[in-house]
Amino acid sequence: MSTTTEHTPESGDPLDSGPPTRPVPRLIQNEATTEIPVHLLFRDDPAPVSVPLRPAVVARRQGTGEQPRLRRPAAAAPRPAAAVDPDLVESPARVLPGAVGVLAGLGGVAGGLATSWWAGVLPSLAVHALRLPASAGLGPAQWAAYAGAGALGACGFAGLARGVTGQARVLALFGRYRGTVRRTGLLWINPLHLRRRVDVRLRHWRSEEMPAADGSGVALRVAVLVVWRVRDTARAVLGVEDHEGYLRECVEAALARVPVEMPGGVRGSVEAATDALTRRVAADAAGIGLEVFAVQPVRVAYAPEVAEAMHRRRIAALDAQQRATVLTSVVDSVEDTVTRLTMRGLVELDDYERKVLVRDLTVAFCSGRTGSAP
Template sequence: MLGLFGRYQGTVRRTGLLWMNPLVLRRRVDVRLRHWRSEAMAAADPDGMALRVVVLVVWRVRDTARALLGIEDHETYLSECVEAALARVPVEPAGGTRGGVTVAGEALTRLVAEETAPVGLEVFAVRPVRVEYAPEVAEVMHRRRIATLDARQRASMLSSVVDSVEDTVTRLTVRGLVELDDYERKVLVRDLTVAFCSGRGEPT
């Protein structure tokens, strides 16, 4: 980029010999595609729980004059824009759906691109590459996740036990091996349920 007495004079993108006024100030600008990886930033999941997110931004300088005259440090400005976007876009935590991460990335890309366009930067992608719960809530969420998995496992086990008990009682009565009234049938169902649960290592 060329400047004279603080005023923009133009941009030279070609190589080779070029005659130039010695009073003109020349500043080199890298217009190649670049990648910037952030530090862990504050964010929130769809339920409002605190997260720490690391994002990867793919960007380049599109308008050299605006990029140099409008802001001092490109990466600092990108960091501020990403941080502002994360405050508006919920992000799926680790272990969430792949589609949720993709949707969050698309929303972040759109917001950051809109924010950086006026200062001559072009943003192609903003991707969350690491998402984890903030330290102050990580232990709580870990216990909640374990409790959810345990509840699902117990529900699945109980369904399997009920099916096994029903099948056993039906076979005994259909084949005429036992004759049971309502009370005896309830007692047998209870005893079989206890036996099957004990065999699976579940407390009765």
């Protein structure tokens, strides 16, 4: 196979005046290899001509021994957020002071009394005592005045509401969100608005036992304490049917994904599980306007189907740990005894006698430790 081609300069070529250069090598290339300059196979040129390389093997061919090109793992797609209407955001509702409603109600009552005097409905004793003029009787005008006064009084008194600290009211008019009332004191709200009361105080909820698993996949039953509050009343009330039930489902889903360790296990495992649970539940509940501060396991137990087996395993592990501790203590005691006897010159022992002494001391110490153990 021809590997190189020579460049023959012609007359008038600007290369004639320069020093002789090595001919540019051809490249070995096929459909599955990188372009390789031939001069790299024969390193006789101290300054080879650099040739740009194109991408390497695209895929591995069966039976060729070629290494496949490393591919970057595709980034995991982020989890979609809760599908809540982005336009549904809490906004303050338009309300009036309660004095306005009181004045309107009193105005309606006064209008009704005036209309009754006008229509002559007041008792005759009151007419004579007040020396009122003769009445005009009940006619269309009097009925219209009654209707106006009654509507004014009913609207004034029916719109009165008492705002309480820690509670809010979500207002809706004909199915459309009209705002949230967080003010306290006596207020007047449009009587046509549908009001839904929401508790916005800091709340805690202790769950019932939920299924979970530890890092090894052993089934557990976990009860958690959730500290939370409603941050966006519009999304919590109108964005989901039951925000408390939604929070309960978020906690159960998080327990299915986050391993929970038994108390007394790996140091920091409880804190790590608490942080992981809090992050996951807070991210899932943020879409419906809930703010989660902590999700902490308060009771962790093995599931009934594995409780007996895990109890036996735990007892065996504790027994093995105790035996290892006793054996270590006995070996240290024997070593210390033999060393002190030898260093003080009380006995002179050869290898056989040393082994016999170590054996007898070990048996004696083990018998004493085992007998004194509860």
